[in-house]
Structures are given as C-alpha cells and as structure tokens.
Amino acid sequence: MKKLWMCLLLITTSFAAFADEGMWFLMYLKRLNEADMQKKGLRLSAEEIYSINNSSLKDAIVQFNGGCTAEIVSDQGLVFTNHHCGYGAIAELSTPENDHLTNGFWAKTKSEELKPKSLSVRFFVRMDDVSKRILGLVNNKMTEDERNKIIAAEIAKIQKENSENGKYVVEVKSFYQGNEYYYFVYQDYNDVRLVGTPPNSIGKFGGDTDNWEWPRHTGDFSIFRVYADKNGNPAEYAQDNVPLKPKHFLPVSLKGVQEGDFAMILGYPGRTNRWMPSGGINQNVKFAYPAWVEASKTGMDAMKKFMDQDQAVKLNYASKYSQVANYWKNRQGMIDALTLHKTAASKAKDEVKFDKWANQAANKAEYGDVIKTINAFYSATNEKAKHDNYLMGMIRSSAIATLPYSIGSGLEVYAAGDEARRKDILPRLKSAIDAGYEKNVYAFRRAGINR
Template sequence: MKRIFLLLTFLLSFVQMRADEGMWLLMLVKRLNGVDMQKQGLHLTPEEIYSVNNSSLKDAIVSFGGFCTGEIVSDKGLILTNHHCGYDAVAAASTPQKNYLNDGFWAMKQNDEFNAKDLYVRFLVRMDDVSSRINAKLNNDMSAADRKVVIDAETKAIQAENSENGKYTVVVKDFFNGNEFYYFVYQDYKDVRLVGAPPASLGKFGGDTDNWEWPRHTDDFTVFRVYADAAGNPAEFSDKNVPLKPKHFLPVSLKGIKPGDFAMILGYPGRTNRYLTSYGLQQMVMKDYPAWVDASKLSMDIMKKYMDKNMATKLDYASQYASVANYWKNRQGTIDAVEKNNTITNKQNEENEFRKWALLPGNTMYDGLLENIGAYYKQISKRNVERNYMSQLQRNAKYIGVAYSLGSLLNTYAEQDMAGRIAMKPKVEKAVDEIYEDFHTEVEGEMLNSLVNLYQTRVDRDVAAPTVMNLDANNLSNIAFSSIFANRASVASFILNPDRLKLDADPLLKIAKGLMTDQRLSNERFAKVDESFAKNNRLYLQGLMKSQPNKSFYPDANSTMRLTYGTVDTLPIRTDRDYHGVTENYYTDMAGMVAKYKQGDEEFDLPQRLMDLHNMKDYGQYADAAGYMPVNFLTNNDITGGNSGSPVIDGDGNLIGIAFDGNSEALSGDIVFEKDWQKTINVDIRYVLWTIDKFAGASRLVKEMTLVTDENTPQDTKAKRK
C-alpha cells in the first residue's frame, strides 16, 4: 500500500510540475502521456522519445565515457559532445610537435580518425521498475547489512535475467534514498575514435574567467565516431571495424531559436541532492565544500607552476587541471549561491512544516526524524571534513594511487615462477606504460608533500588517518623518489629483478596500505551512525512526499538517463556585465566574442582565421535570419554535471544545441532548483556546424548529417528520423 501511495504521489506531481524543473526517467513519459510537454510545444509522441521495440530518441543518446553525454548525428555513428568531455582524448593524441589541444584536430578522411584509447560509449537498451519486487523483501526493522544482502541478491538475479549471457550490462539503482528501485540494460561500444576538435582558443574560450558565467562565447564541442564489427556489434579497436549504423540519429536544425521555443535535454546527469536537509546543507557549505576548495586550489597552483614551465607537462596535466578547476569554481560558487539565495532558511521553513505534519495522527512514525538527522551531522562533521581533504590527496597526489594499484600487480608478478612471469610480463608492462604515460616526478613529489602538509594542518587528529599524521611532510618527495614506484624506469628495473621483500618494505606502498587500513577502521567506527542515518534519511523522504502531495517530487540524478524540458529563456541584464550590443539576453554572437579578444591571452585569444571570416561576415548558411553569427544561447532546462555534451532538442526532435554549462547565479542548483535564475548554457548548433565547415573545412562531416531548414515541416523531419 505504501508503494502505491508513493507512485500516485509521483504521478500526480508530474502533471502539476513546473515545465523547467526535474530530471525525469524516460519510461515515465508514456505513463504520464507527456501532457505538460505537449502544451509547451513538443510534437513527438512518447513512443518517439522512449521505446523498447522501435527506434526512438533514446537510441541517439550515449553515456560518453561514463562522465559526460553525447549524441549520434549521422547514420555513420558520428557523435557530438563537449570540448571539455573530449579534452583527455585530444590531449592524449597530442605531442609538443603536434599539439592538437592547442591547434585543433580534424580528420579530413575516415582513415585519419584517431583511436581514443580506453574511451567507450553506452547506449540504453531499456529500463524497468523493480521497486515492488525488491521492497517486498525489505522492511524497516532490517539492519543495513541485511538490506544489502537482499538488494545484492535481487540485483544479481535481475542482472542474470537481462544480460543475455553477457551481451548487455545490467545496472540496478535505488531512487528516492532507497525507497524505489529500477534496472537499466545497456550496450557498450569500446571502439571510439576522435574525428574533430576546435583549437583550445575556441573550445575553451573564456577559460576559468568565464566558466559558470553568462554571457558566454565558448565553442564547447568535439566530434567522435563509434565503430562496430561488420554485424554492428561491439568490438575492441580494430582496422576491420566499420562505423556503427545506429538505430536512430538526430537531425540538425538550422532554423534558429527564440525565447519561448520548446527545448528538451536528454542525458546522464551525475548527482543532485535536492532532498538534502538543512543540516546537511549547513555541513556542506560551511565545512565540506570549504575543505574541498582549499585542497583543490593548492593542487591547481602546483600543477599550474609546472605546466607554465613546460609544454609536455602542460599537455599531460591539462585534463586533470581543467577538471579540478571546474569543481573548485563550482564548489565555491555553490557556497556563495546558497548564502545569497537563502537556501538554508528555505529548507528550514519546509522542515518546520514537516514537523507539524509529523505530529498529526497516523504520521507519528516520522516524528523526531529531523532531530535524529541533525544529531548525525554533529557526530560526523569532523569526519566529513577529513574525507574531503583525503579525497583531494588521493585524487591529485598520484604517488599514493600508483603504489596501491601497481603494488598488488607487482606482488602477484613476483609470486610467479619463471614461466608465470614470462606470461604475465606483457600485462604488467602495459599497466606501467599507461600509469606513467602522463606522470611527472617533480609535479608529483611536490603534490605529495604539499597535500600531506595541508591535511596535517587542517584535519582534526581525532578523525585523521594515523598514517598521514605520522608522515614527515617535508621529506615525502625524497621518500617517493627512492621508491620502486618513483618512475617508469624504477618499476621496469623491479620487473627485471622482482623481489617480494623489497616490495613489502617499499615506503610508498606502506603508506598506501596504511591509508586503506585507516579508511577501513574509520568506516567501522562510524558504521552504526551511518546506518542509522541512511534509515532516517529514507524515512524522511518517504514522509516528505506524503506530507506534500501537490509538490513535484522527482528522483535525484544518479548517472541514469534523464529528460528535462523547458524553453529557450532569458536572464535579466546585469549592470556589472558587458553584453557587447546584445539586448535580448538569451543568446550571444560572434561579434561579442571578437569584442572579448585579447591577443596572446591564454583565455581570450582567437585564431586569425576566425577573425578574418568574421570580418568578411562569411557565415554561410549558419547565420541567423537577423544576420549575426550565433554562438551560445540559454534555456531553463534542469541539468547538472554529467549532462555536459547533452543534446538540446526542439519540439520536432531536431538538434538545436549542445549543453555545456550553468550560470553562477544558480550554482546551488544541485541542492535546490532556483526557478528564477537557473539556466543551461548551450552551444548553438549553427556555430558548431560553422566551425566544422567554414572554419575547419571539414565539410565531409556536415554532409553526413541531415540538416533541417525552414522549408522542412515537422512531418518532413519525422520522415527523415524514421
């Protein structure tokens, strides 16, 4: 009965939701008839968005590498995603002599397409609701361990029932803090190749200064292609593979956009915490995020110091630096936005209403939950700060991770007899090559010293890892340089003469193992309070949904495919911003970008070719009807990290842009949807095509696509889709 009530609440809330809020599971579109979407301007049927038996929009959307989103835009498997999503692949293909990251890369023929090693794309085959099946075997009196046993057993059974003997990857996820469960069937393709990327001066135009800001003028896209075997099945990289013929691809619209136009985004948003309590919010913005900002800023400064000295270092650390910088600005922006938007106070007001509801007859099982949750955050506050400093230490000080991952492999290698070592040696050498491919000892030595010193200074000793607190932070780099794991050469020397006693005595490996032990003991120490919190949090959300039957409740993002819809929208003009002549604040143009141009500036330089084409107004068929060359535009869609590269789709199913960022006014958006401020910043697809065609001369790629102009009716477009 409880499950039925939750489902009815969920369905009712969808009908009454705001058009621009929520990240929705695709299978619910049909169940809910998509009424609200159709009122906003959608011309597709629910089956054309999500279908198991026929091709639909979902078949053109991929999880890109597990960290971004991409879309198929041709019948030859051509993929568009963001420049920052393809950044690692472009950097890996680059050398100081052929700096594709700086100069751009374009495969002028198919044979030039570059193997993006270790990159994969994931297609959603189908999904289904297994809440009733799993919840029937659970109850609120179960311990966390008992719940896990049941959920793991059902997950294993569901995977076996749906994987078709390994053909598909099956993932079971919980939603609404463990109140509901769905499974997802995926097919992964591992032969993905780099096809094109604009130079960094376009793909990263504005750099850290413009990141999370509007107005924006960034050409944030890259082009890839997915390959398959001759039968269209996933296959490892091979010269015999052919471009995948997808079940569906997105036509590309040249019609242009205006405020109020329908816009939906499909993608793989990573993580939101929309149902976080005020206690959790206070911990996050007052303790956790400041620790993250502190440690990540130090990491950035160290990387930048060495990147500015050497081009090879700059290429090898470009992707890591960009990722850390992005999160650093996001975390600090979230702190600022929560304070500015009174987010904590608004949460507290909602919780006070819940407390009143919980006192009513029939609701007493929910009374006291918030007080218990508040007590939990007091207990784990220092522990959470420690975790944030530790996460940055382990993420950015590579020596620790290298020692741990290679240590286990080298130990197994050393245990073998001669025949076993000969057989295992290629695998070990491959792992070593991959790990040290972008590894610079000077950077890593200083990173280890500095982050350990910061940890020792900032973390309360009561919750700190003893292994870290007992280290001599000023001498760690010397210890690392004397280790087996100091560099590629020292590991290669060990491979030639493996010695288990030497490995066991290695100082870096001892540190890595000590950290693992410390973390295990910390988890055990806090296991009971964490278990109690998980139960209270699950019951609180269950009660919150019951207490507000007319409110929109949708599941938090968790890296599963979602749909968000809304319209092309504007932001109020701000007096502290220069809009370079644009008075309708929903788009930017090339004139505004050129106005930002600063010769030789790392963030605001521009290629001479773009300047020349702009001066001649050589925009081709990609110019707006008003004569300008569009660059970026705004919608009020609800997205988060993981949506990077997601397609922005019009009411007829055509691609109009690529989502790539949010705005600073609503950086608290992962916690609460700021309806007056929250926008998505998108690359106008016309600017993408102009870059490919007019700027780069890679017109063969545009010829692959189905272009939709004003002369095409929705019916024509639909015919092309099918």
C-alpha cells in the same frame, strides 16, 4: 548515478517567459509527462522519445566516456560532445610536436581519425522498476549488514538475467534513499576515434573564469566517431572496423531557435540533491565545499607550477587539471549561491511544517523524530566531511597517488587467480603499471623536474 534523464528546462511564449523543470524517468513519460509537455509545445510522442521496441530519441543520446552527454548526428556514427568532455582524449593524442589540444585537429578522411587508448560511448537500451522484487526480500527487523547482503545478492541476479551473457552492461541503482530500485541496460562501444576539435583558444575560451557562468562564449564542442564490427556489434579497435550505423540519429537543423519554441534536455548524468535537509546544506556550505575548494586550489597550483615548465607535463596533466578546476569553480559557486539565497533557512522552514505533521498522534511513532535525527547526523559528521573533502581533493589532484591502490587491487586479483586466470591478467596488469608510471613519473624526469 549516471542515468539517462529527461530534463525540461525552458519554455517561452510571446506573452511571458517561464520555466517548468524536473528530472523524469523516461519509462514514465507516457503516463506522467507526455500530455503536459505536448500542451507546452512538444511535437514528439513519448514513444518517439523512449521506446524499447522501435528506434527512438534515446538511441541517439549517448553517455560519453563514463560521464558526459553526447549526440549521434549521422548514419556514419558521428558524435558531437563538449570540448571539455573530449578534453582528456584530445590531450592524450597530443604531443609537444603535434599539439592538437592547443592547435586543434581535423581529420580530412576517416583514415586520419585518431584512436585514443581508452574511450567509450554507452548506448541506453532499456530500464525497469525492480523495487517490489528487491524490497520484498527485506524488512525492518534486519540489521543494516543483513539488509545490504540480501540486496546485493538480488542485484547480482538481476544483472546476470539481463546481460544476455555479457552482451549488455546492467546497473541496478537505488533512488529516494533506498525506497525504490531500477535497473538500466546499456551497450558499450569502445572503438571511438577523434574526428575534429577546435583549438584550445576556442574550445576553452574564457577558461575557468567563464566556466559555470552565463552567458558563455566558448566554442565548447568536439567531434568523434563510433566504430563497430561489420555486423554493427561492439568491437575492440581494429583497422577493418566500420562506422556504426545507429538505430537513430539527430537531424541537424539550420533554422535556428524562435521565440516560443519548446526546449528540453535529454542527457547524462541524472542526479539531484534537492531533497537534502537543512543540516546537509549547512554542512556543504560551511564544511565540505570550503575544504573541497581549498584542496582543489592547492592541487591546481602545484600542477600548474610544473605544467608551465614543460609542454609534455602540461599535456599529461591537462585533463586532470581541467577536471579539478571544473569542480573547484562549481563548489565555490555553490557556496555563493546557497548562501545568497539562504537555502538552508528555507529548508528549515519546510522542516518545521513537516515536524508539525510528523508529530500528530497518527504519525508520531514513525516520523516524529525524523528531521531531528537526520540533522543531528549532519552535525555529528561536519568535521569528518571537512576532513574527507580535504583528503579527496588532494588525491584528485595527484595521478600518482592512486596508482598503488589501483595496482594493488590488480595484484590481489592476480594472486587469487588460478594459472589460467593469472596468464590472462598478467599482460593487462603490466600494461597498466607501465602506462601509469610512464605517464606520471617519466614525464617529470624527462623534463628534469624534481618534485
């Protein structure tokens, strides 16, 4: 679930340093968080952070290419994001002769900016709570399949009602294990061009060794620009598109940060596993994450062997290698931290307290076996979690492994369509096949590499 969240991370004073953290829905800031945040130094109102009627901070914080956070910093659609977030686009635009990933790139004029084949920026428009609407249609007497079918049908209705005939992308997501539902409305811009990037020696300084460590000393940034049609609407790439005039952009300050300043993060993605029970934590530490780490390392070693032999292969696999390495380092760090802090044991103590409450006469019928049942599920699926993470780890490391599945899905849609539908799909299907196999097979053949 990749939503826009407010995360308050760090507040300092001259007397003491302390942290107050959480993940908060923007639509509830006024009611739940504004007063407390302002006491701690926030100078903005909740309306200035999230508004559906006026420009606000959320209009300058965008989702970059489906995952990362980025910021609009000018009235000319200029976007700042991390170097590792722009990594795939930079690698795609690079060749052995013009290796922007290794050497860096700076467009001196807008006409020199580079357009990758596929890159998007998503703006958050609004959100709302539809929990009562969806949950009012289901009950505990239904089977899981019946329940899921009804919920899926209602979600489709909500998405259609709020898309304004395709103008917006609407996602409905469940929270708290299906106890609440919210819809999120977005607008996507697909003409996004590279403006500048430091060389890899700066943007990825420290490499995987320093990744997920603090402090870091890398120049982890890259710069892009969002383009639109002359009316400011999303448009596919065209030479006469113009830089987007955003509803809001972040002013850049050169004053620096002072002790006692209020600090917060607004960004993507928004998800947490903090409510996972002890059985789930044990499963991750002892089964799932070790399998993920081993599979990732195996895939990385295989990629690096061929990447080191040919620069074209290195550029083709640079983004995938970086993604796999990112999670490899993250999961090993999670194993180390969760083990060091004995998080599962701490959770188990809390579960004992919950069990005492759950087994009181008034609660026993509904909650008495909750902890026991949940942790029994994790025990029963430990080996499956190990297997699944080995498998997914290897698939993540191989671009060609997923091609038959993705192309097969497209062929199924093509076969099921009428003549007009097939005529529309065929060029895109051919393009996907050509691009997939050219990028992931031809480069190896050109380099004379036999796998």
